[in-house]
Amino acid sequence: MNMEEALVILKQKGYKYTQKRKDILSYFDQEDGYRSAKDLLNFMEPSYPGISFDTIYRNLHLFDELAILESTELEGEKLFRISCVGHHHHHFICKQCGITKEIETCPMDNVKGELGGFQVEDHKFEIYGRCPSCQAS
Amino acid sequence: MNMEEALVILKQKGYKYTQKRKDILSYFDQEDGYRSAKDLLNFMEPSYPGISFDTIYRNLHLFDELAILESTELEGEKLFRISCVGHHHHHFICKQCGITKEIETCPMDNVKGELGGFQVEDHKFEIYGRCPSCQAS
DNA sequence: AAGTAAAACGGAATCGTTATTATTTACAAA
DNA sequence: TTTGTAAATAATAACGATTCCGTTTTACTT
Structure with missing residues (x-):
């Protein structure tokens, strides 16, 4: 999964194409591992001071549903990474x-x-x- | 793991032998699956009105450390069951x-x-x- | 350009869990 | 059996992660 594929999926399903969403995707695109909501917030904060957790979680869950991200849970925290599409692993x-x-x-x-x-x-x-x-x- | 074994472990390690601990052990002894702190509290509440979450969690973690219980985590909640001692499984x-x-x-x-x-x-x-x-x- | 549905804001609420302090209890030693 | 003490508990407050809610803003349609 890369950014272009992800953006196509968003378009197809009729979701809006906001700068925040592009930035969220670019974050997970450049990382290669599981990251938390807090990690993402820290990444977004400089560009969007005061961005709310609501926005972070809403988009993480949306991307998870759309299989743009995949998620797991470790020590009481949900973690997300860009989806390794295709094969079971x-x-x-x-x-x-x-x-x-x-x-x-x-x-x-x-x-x-x-x-x-x-x-x-x-x-x-x-x-x-x-x-x-x-x-x- | 059964109650007698568990009580021996407690004795050996110098932990006290309270009625609450006996009741907690008897709860997991009679159940055959993962249960939450809340489940245990509901079981204890009638005998000990006002029993605190602190007591519940302290003992769950103690028993987990002593391998009397084993634990996992599911949907943001810690779950415990009586330990299936011995072999890896x-x-x-x-x-x-x-x-x-x-x-x-x-x-x-x-x-x-x-x-x-x-x-x-x-x-x-x-x-x-x-x-x-x-x-x- | 105006309308509208979606997205985001900002703050408060909730949930499961842990920490704090004071009090009570189990157990052992005198 | 009494007493000392370390462990266990109660009561409450704090905590971190997550979700909810009423309002405002934004992206996209017509």
């Missing part, structure tokens, strides 16, 4: 800087047999630790 | 009633190869859906 997440690495392995294939009678709706597989760069510092 | 969690089913499959063995240079500290694998009983209702 999971993530390694660096606990220090939030950077992510895609994991291709999905355990669900090996698990089906254990779940007779249980109706599976969703699953979460995440690995936490330190990325090479954070280990060095 | 994961859970299917019913989104309706919180009941759990142990999953023996662990994906970490198949993933090691993908993570060269990344230092793994932890991982989470959970499956969400409806248990047979909740599907019926």
Whole structure:
């Protein structure tokens, strides 16, 4: 997912095309990991002094619904990153800087047999630790 | 993990043996799934009118540290269940009633190869859906 | 250019959780 | 059995993340 694709999706669905939304998208486009609402606010604040959390969260959730962003939850905080569209995947997440690495392995294939009678709706597989760069510092 | 084992652990580590703690343990002993601080408070309230959230959380965290309980986090809420001691495992969690089913499959063995240079500290694998009983209702 | 529906503002409210301080209790040692 | 003390609790306030609400502003339509 890149900015142009994201903007096309917004247009298609009839959502407005505001400078704030462009800036939000450019933020996640340049980052390569999970970021919080607070992180985004800090990025936006200089350009839009007094921008409200309402605006931040409304757009994060909109982008999440439109699959422009994907989200997870860690230690009581929702985190967002630009969507790795297309294939099913999971993530390694660096606990220090939030950077992510895609994991291709999905355990669900090996698990089906254990779940007779249980109706599976969703699953979460995440690995936490330190990325090479954070280990060095 | 059962109540007797839990009480032995408490004794061993020099923690006090209060009626409230016995009741908290008996609650998780009789339940078979993830429960919230609020759930526990509702259970305790009739016997201890005015029991504080502080007491609830302090004991939940203590039991979590002592591995008497295990915990996870779902939709912004911490959840606790009696510990399935001994072997490494994961859970299917019913989104309706919180009941759990142990999953023996662990994906970490198949993933090691993908993570060269990344230092793994932890991982989470959970499956969400409806248990047979909740599907019926 | 005017109308309108969506977006944003700004502040307050809510939710789950944690911290603070004073009081009470369980347990052990005298 | 009494007493000392460290642990546990109550009561309340604070906290961070998130959501809600009434109003104002803005992007886009006609």
